[in-house]
Amino acid sequence: MSPIPHPGASSRQAPADAAEARPPRAMFLHGAVKSLPFLIVMIPFAVLFGVVATEAGMDIAQVMGFSVLVLAGASQFTAVQLLSDNAPVVIVILSCLAVNLRMAMYSASLVPWLRHASGGQKAWVAYALVDQSYALSIQEYEANPAMSLPQRLAFFAGVATVVCLPWMICSWIGATVGQAIPDDIALDFAMPITFLAMIAPMLRTPAHLAACFVAIAGALLLAGLPSGLGLLIAAPLGMATGAIIETRANRKAAA
Amino acid sequence: MTNGPSDLTIWLVIVVLGIGTFLIRWSFLGALGNRDMPPWVLRMLRYTPVAVLPALVAPLVVWPAATGGQPDPARMAAAAVTVAVGLWSKNMIVAILAGAITLFGLLYML
Numbered sequence A: 001m002s003p004i005p006h007p008g009a010s011s012r013q014a015p016a017d018a019a020e021a022r023p024p025r026a027m028f029l030h031g032a033v034k035s036l037p038f039l040i041v042m043i044p045f046a047v048l049f050g051v052v053a054t055e056a057g058m059d060i061a062q063v064m065g066f067s068v069l070v071l072a073g074a075s076q077f078t079a080v081q082l083l084s085d086n087a088p089v090v091i092v093i094l095s096c097l098a099v100n101l102r103m104a105m106y107s108a109s110l111v112p113w114l115r116h117a118s119g120g121q122k123a124w125v126a127y128a129l130v131d132q133s134y135a136l137s138i139q140e141y142e143a144n145p146a147m148s149l150p151q152r153l154a155f156f157a158g159v160a161t162v163v164c165l166p167w168m169i170c171s172w173i174g175a176t177v178g179q180a181i182p183d184d185i186a187l188d189f190a191m192p193i194t195f196l197a198m199i200a201p202m203l204r205t206p207a208h209l210a211a212c213f214v215a216i217a218g219a220l221l222l223a224g225l226p227s228g229l230g231l232l233i234a235a236p237l238g239m240a241t242g243a244i245i246e247t248r249a250n251r252k253a254a255a
Numbered sequence B: 001m002t003n004g005p006s007d008l009t010i011w012l013v014i015v016v017l018g019i020g021t022f023l024i025r026w027s028f029l030g031a032l033g034n035r036d037m038p039p040w041v042l043r044m045l046r047y048t049p050v051a052v053l054p055a056l057v058a059p060l061v062v063w064p065a066a067t068g069g070q071p072d073p074a075r076m077a078a079a080a081v082t083v084a085v086g087l088w089s090k091n092m093i094v095a096i097l098a099g100a101i102t103l104f105g106l107l108y109m110l
Helices: A007-013 A024-055 A060-070 A073-084 A089-100 A102-114 A119-127 A131-143 A149-178 A187-202 A206-221 A229-254 B007-031 B039-046 B048-062 B073-089 B092-109
Strands: none
Touching: A024 A060, A024 A073, A024 A131, A024 A149, A024 A187, A024 B092, A060 A073, A060 A149, A060 B007, A073 A089, A073 A187, A073 B007, A073 B048, A089 A229, A089 B007, A089 B048, A102 A119, A102 A131, A102 A149, A102 B007, A102 B039, A119 A149, A119 B007, A131 A149, A187 B048, A187 B073, A187 B092, A206 A229, A206 B048, A229 B039, A229 B048, B039 B048, B048 B073, B073 B092
C-alpha cells in the first residue's frame, strides 16, 4: 500500500544494512567517532582538574591517582575542594560517593543489554562507566536492539577509549602546566562556574528546579556546620524534594 | 597550601573513592544483576546531580575563600550569569565562557 515502510517493522526486517551487520572492530570505530564531540568539553575540564588539584597542593602522582583510579570528574573536583577545606576524610569520601551515586542508576539500566557478558567484561564496563559512555551506549543499544553482545561491548569500548584516555592525559597536562599559571588569576572560581554550567542545562522540569533550590537553601543555611556536613544533609533533602514533586506531577498527569 | 591534608590522607581518599566508585558502577551490572530497584530509589537517584553539585557550590559562590569569605559582587554576578546562560542555551561551554567573561570583566573593572 504505502511506499514508506513502517519504521518499526523495517528496522526489524532488514538488519543487513543496519548497524547490526558490522563486525565488532567497525563498532569500536563507530563508538569512537560518535564520542569525538565530547572532547570539546572533556579536554578543558580535565586540564582544569589538573590545575585546580595542583593549586590545592597535590603532586602529579596524586592527580593521576584521581584521574585513573576514580575516573569521575565531578567527584574528583568535589574531593579536591573538600580536602583543601580540611574536611574530615569520612565526609570527603561520603560526599564524593554521593556525587557518584547516579552511576548505580546507569549500571542498573545497562543490565538488560549486557547481562550475558563475562565477569571480566562487566568489570571493564563498570570501570569506564561515566556519564558520556553511558549516554552514548544506551542510546545506541536502544536504537539498534538487534546488535549482538560483542558488538555492544565493542561500541562501548570505542566510546570509553575516546572519553577516558584524554581525561587522564589532559589531567596530567593540567597538573604539569598548572604550576606555571600565575596566582593572581581568579582560578578559585573555575570550579563553581564549571559545575553551575554543567547543572543549569539539566534543570529541565519543576522537580529538578525544586531539588536544586532546596539543596542550595539547605547548603547555605547549614554552612555553619563543620565542612562538608551541610552538604550531606542538604543534598538528600534536595533529592527527596525532587522525588516528591515528580510523584505529584505524575499523579496530576494521571488524574 | 601549607596546612593541607597529608599525602597519606590524600592517597587514602583516592584509593577508597576509587574502590567505592567502582563498586557503585559495578553494583547492578555485576552483583545485583536481575533485581529491580524500588521505584522510589530510582526516583531519588535521578535528582542526585542537580541536588549534590549546587549544594556543594552554593557556599563557594556566596562566601568565596579567595576574598576571605566576604561576599563578592563579581563572583556572585559570574555565577548568576553562568546559570542564566546555561538555562537559556542548554550548552555547558557557552555557559562557562559567559561566566568567565563576566568574572574577569567585573574583576578588571571593580
